[in-house]
Amino acid sequence: xxxxxxxxxxxxxxxxxxxxxxxxxxxxxxxxxxxxxxxxxxxxxxxxxxxxxxxxxxxxxxxxxxxxxxxxxxxxxxxxxxxxxxxxxxxxxxxxxxxxxxxxxxxxxxxxxxxxxxxxxxxxxxxxxxxxxxxxxxxxxxxxxxxxxxxxxxxxxxxxxx
Numbered sequence: 001x002x003x004x005x006x007x008x009x010x011x012x013x014x015x016x017x018x019x020x021x022x023x024x025x026x027x028x029x030x031x032x033x034x035x036x037x038x039x040x041x042x043x044x045x046x047x048x049x050x051x052x053x054x055x056x057x058x059x060x061x062x063x064x065x066x067x068x069x070x071x072x073x074x075x076x077x078x079x080x081x082x083x084x085x086x087x088x089x090x091x092x093x094x095x096x097x098x099x100x101x102x103x104x105x106x107x108x109x110x111x112x113x114x115x116x117x118x119x120x121x122x123x124x125x126x127x128x129x130x131x132x133x134x135x136x137x138x139x140x141x142x143x144x145x146x147x148x149x150x151x152x153x154x155x156x157x158x159x160x161x162x
Contacts, residue, residue, distance in 0.1 A: 033127040033141070040087040040125055041147045047083040048121045052151045055079055056095070056119050057158050069095045069117070076119060090124040098152075118152045 056076050073095035080091045098116045127141040154160055 029128070033145075036087070037125050037127075037145050037147075040084065040089055040123065043087070044080075044084060044089075044121070044123045044147060045149060048080060048149045049151050051079045051083060052076055052119045052121070052153060053158075056117065056151075057153050057155055069097055072117075073119065076121070080121060084123070088126070088128075090126075092122045092124070094120045094122075096120070116152055116154055118150055121149045121151065123147045123149075 056072055073093045076095075077091055077093035080093065084091060096118045098118065123146070125145045125147075127143070127145065130140045132139040
């Protein structure tokens with residue numbers, strides 16, 4: 001009689017471990033992904049303003065000397081991708097130019113002066129495992145984590161972030 005009771009108590013730990021192990025694995029994956037995203041975000045926040053200041057304020061022109069906002073944004077995007085090379089992230093950069101001078105008159109003298117430029121740098125991180133299929137069941141994370149940093153610069157005052 002006494003041996004039967006001892007066997008039931010020993011099996012309880014095995015059942016508890018079988019139930020808790022998958023939960024612990026999922027929690028460990030969540031913590032891993034959050035830490036990688038936090039690390040990538042810290043690096044992105046550190047390098048994005050530097051790259052925008054270096055390549056967005058005075059971008060290289062084409063053969064005619066004309067500067068294009070799309071070319072400037074693609075140059076900043078390329079440099080950001082190179083700076084974030086160790087992380088599995090997607091980088092997207094959009095550039096907007098704010099109207100200079102009085103927009104009501106439209107023909108003011110200040111309209112000819114270069115206006116402020118805003119670069120909206122977006123980083124997207126897809127948590128691991130992504131696209132993992134086991135026995136026809138998709139095990140990947142269904143979302144992407146996004147971090148956006150907007151940097152406004154004045155082309156007439158290099159090195160100044162507005």
